[in-house]
Amino acid sequence: MHRSGPVGRYGTAAGTGALAVLLLVGICGSPAFTSWAGTQTAPDSAAAFYVRLLAWPAWRLDADGQAGGLFAADVRAVLLVVLAVGLLYLLPAAQVARVPGSVSQFFSGWAAYVLAGGLAAVLAALLGPNPSMLGALQDASTGAGYGFLTGWIIGTASLGGRA
Numbered sequence: 001m002h003r004s005g006p007v008g009r010y011g012t013a014a015g016t017g018a019l020a021v022l023l024l025v026g027i028c029g030s031p032a033f034t035s036w037a038g039t040q041t042a043p044d045s046a047a048a049f050y051v052r053l054l055a056w057p058a059w060r061l062d063a064d065g066q067a068g069g070l071f072a073a074d075v076r077a078v079l080l081v082v083l084a085v086g087l088l089y090l091l092p093a094a095q096v097a098r099v100p101g102s103v104s105q106f107f108s109g110w111a112a113y114v115l116a117g118g119l120a121a122v123l124a125a126l127l128g129p130n131p132s133m134l135g136a137l138q139d140a141s142t143g144a145g146y147g148f149l150t151g152w153i154i155g156t157a158s159l160g161g162r163a
Helices: 013-028 031-039 046-054 069-090 092-098 101-128 133-158
Strands: none
Touching: 013 031, 013 069, 013 101, 013 133, 031 046, 046 133, 069 101, 069 133, 101 133
16 A cells, blocks of 8 residues: 555654664764763763763673673663664554554654663673673663653654554
8 A cells, every 4th residue: 555645755653763773872872972971971960961871772892801792792782772673663553553643653662662771771681791680670770761761762753654
């Protein structure tokens, strides 16, 4: 079925959300951004807190002597991207079919990113070099908090696409 009009020219809501995930993790998790966020932001302002939060899914180009090698250093960022993209395609399908409109797309994208952040943090803690249940639970709250505070970006990117 071919759609005409303004919506037919754009990608799917999940596709635009997935592109936003790749850009957000690729740019804000990059070594250059994480280094800048850690050293050039004031420690006691809300804006600086948010900039440092954006750098949470940090990835590296080398393992820097970390136990487990490069995979262990980057597993959180990789899992975040994989889980977020998967959830973006799985979550909205049934919801958007029942509730047409962009509000549903926005909240589906946001929810997918919150869930992906929490799950990525848990799995990275359990698959990492020193797995512990306490560490996994602490990381889950950090990952879900990251997803909650930054997921609106993914939700906004999902607006206006086809279901």
